[in-house]
Amino acid sequence: MSEESVMGGDCCLLTTGELVPGDVIATGLDSWYVVVRTAPASEARTRLLLRPLRGGPDQERLLARRDRQVVRVGRVDPAGATGSEAPGGVRRRVVVTGLGALTPLGADVPGLWQGLLAGRSAVGLVTGEAFEGLPVRLAAQVLLDPADLLPRPLARRLNRSAQFALLAAREAWRDAGLDPAGTGASGLLPTRTGVSLGTITGGAPVLVEAQRRLEERGPRAVSPFTAPMIVPSSAAAQISLDLDIRGEASTLVSACASGTEAVGHAVDRIREGHVDLVVAGGTEAVITPAILASFAAMRAVSLRNDDPGSASRPFDAERDGFVLGEGAGVLVLEAEEHARARGARIYCEAAGWGLSADAFHMVAPEPAGRGIEAALRAALADADATVADVVHVNAHATATVEGDRAEARALRQVLGVHTPDVPVTANKGALGHLQGGAGGVEAIATVLALRDGLVPPTAGCDDVEDGIALDVVRRCPRSLPLDGDIALSNSFGFGGHNAVLAFRSIG
Template sequence: MNATQHSVVVTGIGATTPLGGDSASAWEGLVAGRSGVRLLEQDWAAELPVRIAAPVAVEPTELIPRPQARKMDRSAQFALVAAREAWQDAGFSARAGEEAAVDPDRLGTVIASGIGGVTTLLDQYDVLREKGVRKVSPHTVPMLMPNSPSANVGLEVNARAGVHTPVSACASGSEAIGYAVEMIRTGRADVVVAGGTEAAIHPLPIAAFGNMMAMSKNNEDPAGASRPFDVDRNGFVLGEGAGVLVLESAEHAARRGARVYAEAVGQGISADSHHITQPEPSGNGIAHALQNLMAGTDLQAEEIVHVNAHATSTPQGDIAELLALRKVFGTDVDHMAVSATKSMTGHLLGGAGGIETVAAIQALHHRQAPPTINIATLDPEADADIVRGAPRKLPEGRIVALNNSFGFGGHNVVLAFRTV
């Protein structure tokens, strides 16, 4: 790291998830090994081959006033709920501009979504067809825009250094956090609110993913359907929610005496260039992302004691990720406690990197790796130390956790965080 670069720390976390409406309750659910997956009760679900998903535990409309909520897509509502928690957790007021908690020109947001306002788009198209042009909401376009969550959070905190929305499928949330780290590291901002959100529990996405044979059809056992690394895994379960961090330069955090969860060490990014939906089976693309992370930071393999795996519960993807870890780290993988939290939350698509980064940081903070549930028979090709059955205590001292995120299109993002 050269002299012009700034160290970056995490000073706030927030989440709304299938396990709980804030980061504390979500963490409690992860440690307890509780599933947020359930059978969908909507009338439209009865006609689908996939009738399970992981909806949020607390509806955002319980926390956002109705006049404000009705102008926001569900994905933006999730982002705002999580961002408000993270902002207050970092020790700031409800709006930065009110008390000049942060210079607005030094404050940014980077909130990603893989699909954006899909429910708004589809619902308003139904309105157009059934009720006519005049009944279409005038708020439709600003609601369906993929940058709507980031823009709404930016308005909330009065951010002027930049409001960004990377879109890279299921790697979107992690890419957003990595972009935010670089904003601070290169001096563009002092504070950035960053993460991922998704709200795609709707018949069309579920039907489409189901027809791709990408989703589990285990409607008889919703809680047991998401089973990463199990020999009988048969697809992911769709979840919804958001995870958001407040990232800050170490100097800015020190000046205001902020509590620090972890150092954001860096990121590794690559692309498979293999297939629009299928992962590169040998894990080469993921390995390049890991290598880029190590080459661009001062990390040592022996420091890495925990990995929050992408592990969606698909036959190819789960093993490719572990092959990549072994390819890059060799026998050092043996001391890395690997957790697959999608076994409990389902797969939040563009929001996955957000809530799973929050989980990785909580694992460091509490020195505890959550379990992977629903592994009845571990796949013999799963050559890693998969945390199962109960949470795992992590070592004392200076330790590192990784969060892995991969997406359709071959996007690979690895984030690293270290205790301080």
């Protein structure tokens, strides 16, 4: 219901103690609010949770129970008062206000971005007795120990993936101009904030370590923190605890599309009015002997042990598989009116996203790229954009032969005559494949490309394979085209999970 339709009704006077959720009240000249919740604060006072009818953050008011309020007759559903259909019938717009990352290229977002722009590969050889004898010893590791950046009691309760996620979330929170002490200290309503995080295995390596301890030293050697550390949702839960986020804390598990789906899920939750702000992204830490051995057995990973820096080669004619990586990328997403009301710096709009499923094979992509194409078209439609608006694509491009080909086919099919005009990059040449963390980190790179007007080169891509037929940026950064405002970030996972994010620059 729009403000105009509410204001067209009759008025009455009620005391504060008589108000119920759904009442529309005037608290000042041209200031209309929907009553979301009422609660007695004392015998003499009532606590009201109010939602501005024109949009903006919820507010709490403490008023005397006998205070008289102007109430418009004609009640409104409180949950939908500022939902996906905002006042006047306009869909709620979602923007990006904060970024945080912990990756093999660095301990923060500036380190990530500088490494990508330099075309630097973070791939190296993993060391240690447990990795000896493996056919593949390549990985892109985060070089610092995240446990060293956290208080020891807290670090002991978190698996490595959750440590990455928490540190990235804290950076994104600060970058969004929010108080490190949490939602309340930042002036936000904790119940109007959320977490949406993607991962694949969560704390599975913890279970492997627990089994080793059990076999070697007996049951007393197994940590009491093992059970809560192994659940995939532990990272989202810890971010919620750390930042006092009480609205919701969700975990998305969709193979390598998990981080991207988590960001898209957050966009929907904000649009629909369930929350005003979400910390969203992905995390993963699975560089273990068993995981490396399993991917090697699948023949999915590069075998260039003698040349780690050139092992990850997206779209390159000589590519021979992906390189395993680790890390986390987190974004703060907000309803635009909420961000502007608190004076936040806005990077860009999270304009839309698309999903599809191949229904083809558990590990192989559908060769024609039809599922990928469907997700790309869905993202553009959700963003109310056309292919002529696209100025950049951050490709999934893992450096597997068939995966890169299927993605290229889908992009050519969607972009059509605009294909030669759209610069494409693939971050996995520099970072390796961060699994559940890839979508969040690559979304950050896409946002920064819009901010700076620069597309980073694709590390490891020396000669684009014949038939890829995309404008793959190589060797040095490239300026974005002047016409258009949409950048796409692609993620595809085992089982045919396809997810695409669409970001729009804001002039």
